[in-house]
Amino acid sequence: MTEQKQVILHGFWASPYVKGVELALKIKGIPYEYVEEDLTTKSTLLLKYNPVHKKVPVLIHNGKPIAESLAIIEYIDETWKDGPPILPRDPYKRSQARFWVNFIPQHLFTAMILVLKTEGEEQQKVVKEVFEKLTLLENGMKDFFTYGTATASVESENMGLVDIFMCSFIGAHRIHEEVLGIKFINPEKFPMLFSWLKAINELPLVKELAPPYEKSLGLVQSLRQNALKSTAAA
Amino acid sequence: MTEQKQVILHGFWASPYVKGVELALKIKGIPYEYVEEDLTTKSTLLLKYNPVHKKVPVLIHNGKPIAESLAIIEYIDETWKDGPPILPRDPYKRSQARFWVNFIPQHLFTAMILVLKTEGEEQQKVVKEVFEKLTLLENGMKDFFTYGTATASVESENMGLVDIFMCSFIGAHRIHEEVLGIKFINPEKFPMLFSWLKAINELPLVKELAPPYEKSLGLVQSLRQNALKSTAAA
Numbered sequence: 001m002t003e004q005k006q007v008i009l010h011g012f013w014a015s016p017y018v019k020g021v022e023l024a025l026k027i028k029g030i031p032y033e034y035v036e037e038d039l040t041t042k043s044t045l046l047l048k049y050n051p052v053h054k055k056v057p058v059l060i061h062n063g064k065p066i067a068e069s070l071a072i073i074e075y076i077d078e079t080w081k082d083g084p085p086i087l088p089r090d091p092y093k094r095s096q097a098r099f100w101v102n103f104i105p106q107h108l109f110t111a112m113i114l115v116l117k118t119e120g121e122e123q124q125k126v127v128k129e130v131f132e133k134l135t136l137l138e139n140g141m142k143d144f145f146t147y148g149t150a151t152a153s154v155e156s157e158n159m160g161l162v163d164i165f166m167c168s169f170i171g172a173h174r175i176h177e178e179v180l181g182i183k184f185i186n187p188e189k190f191p192m193l194f195s196w197l198k199a200i201n202e203l204p205l206v207k208e209l210a211p212p213y214e215k216s217l218g219l220v221q222s223l224r225q226n227a228l229k230s231t232a233a234a
Numbered sequence: 235m236t237e238q239k240q241v242i243l244h245g246f247w248a249s250p251y252v253k254g255v256e257l258a259l260k261i262k263g264i265p266y267e268y269v270e271e272d273l274t275t276k277s278t279l280l281l282k283y284n285p286v287h288k289k290v291p292v293l294i295h296n297g298k299p300i301a302e303s304l305a306i307i308e309y310i311d312e313t314w315k316d317g318p319p320i321l322p323r324d325p326y327k328r329s330q331a332r333f334w335v336n337f338i339p340q341h342l343f344t345a346m347i348l349v350l351k352t353e354g355e356e357q358q359k360v361v362k363e364v365f366e367k368l369t370l371l372e373n374g375m376k377d378f379f380t381y382g383t384a385t386a387s388v389e390s391e392n393m394g395l396v397d398i399f400m401c402s403f404i405g406a407h408r409i410h411e412e413v414l415g416i417k418f419i420n421p422e423k424f425p426m427l428f429s430w431l432k433a434i435n436e437l438p439l440v441k442e443l444a445p446p447y448e449k450s451l452g453l454v455q456s457l458r459q460n461a462l463k464s465t466a467a468a
């Protein structure tokens with residue numbers, strides 16, 4: 001009989017979806033085995049565990065696979081109840097947290113990635129959209145922090161669901177800003193987002209999981225170069 | 235002082251996202267006031283309650299707004315605990331339910347809508363994609379029902395989360411099939427999906443909420459005609 005680790009995570013180092021799951025595991029203090037996937041030649045196990053989307057992250061707990069980052073994080077929160085809570089306990093606060101962790105990847109992050117893939121007038125239009133979405137998030141977070149997230153008090157190193165998504169998707173904004181020469185998280189325009197991200201990025205847990213700056217920068221630069229090449233070829 | 239209803243739902247009669255929320259409210263037996271929105275001239279209240287997306291559904295409970303259908307349904311399940319449970323109680327089954335209620339609207343339904351908006355070769359490609367996604371769902375549901383959804387036993391009229399999404403997004407497949415002349419939910423290809431949808435559509439609750447067949451047919455026909463017109467004009 002071979003020993004099987006109880007918790008296994010299939011991931012890719014630069015995926016924000018994977019990073020969110022890793023943060024949740026670390027917050028709960030759950031030991032896990034990490035399997036890095038080569039996204040160009042996905043492993044047989046990944047295809048077996050996530051036949052629908054064939055994507056990371058996939059968490060395997062006692063042999064049973066779970067896909068989709070939010071579903072995984074909610075599963076972690078519901079299964080390891082002894083650790084710090086990730087979702088707020090109050091149903092209304094939970095609903096607001098779920099709303100924003102939908103907005104951050106699907107609306108804000110998607111637009112930020114599109115900026116990397118466009119140029120000229122088209123890019124200006126997308127940049128305007130990113131600023132509109134950042135304004136919505138800045139204003140929304142004022143209400144959100146007023147309602148209180150119960151678990152989202154970054155000061156106490158107790159990250160909540162929205163902190164996790166903010167960290168995974170927007171935490172590395174400086175890299176995008178450096179590659180594009182555009183300041184997105186401007187402290188004068190978005191004082192709340194700026195100080196929130198600063199506090200998140202200073203957490204020991206977040207520093208521990210951050211890939212080397214140069215490695216991330218290289219990836220974003222090559223994404224940008226490939227996008228420009230294919231635009232030029234089209 | 236004017237009396238304010240405790241639960242108010244802003245909706246649009248043909249929105250599957252709204253229908254899911256209405257099903258959840260009815261399952262729990264929660265009385266609510268329904269406000270039909272004219273999506274061409276959205277009400278001041280809708281813009282106030284959902285400033286981020288300006289979309290229905292929005293549920294207002296004791297004056298506090300919630301947007302995003304899944305967030306609303308989970309809120310309903312967590313707030314009115316006395317009614318029949320909508321999400322399974324077991325964390326693993328919950329994770330699987332959350333996975334599929336992401337897949338049904340974002341992957342399957344999106345592709346089905348695209349079939350309405352395309353023609354010729356392009357349409358054939360999308361139709362193939364719909365059948366691939368139906369195959370994934372048919373196979374996935376075999377596992378899902380094996381794990382058991384705890385609350386998804388349609389026979390007992392106790393609809394669960396995945397039943398709700400299946401009903402709202404795919405329940406009216408016959409209308410799409412009639413407009414397009416394509417049989418999607420073929421009982422020979424997809425025996426499980428076919429019998430599941432049939433059982434769902436026979437529930438008194440579902441019949442009660444279904445808009446008149448002719449009205450839905452008219453809407454889908456006009457969607458198709460407008461899409462073809464704009465293709466011809468392009």
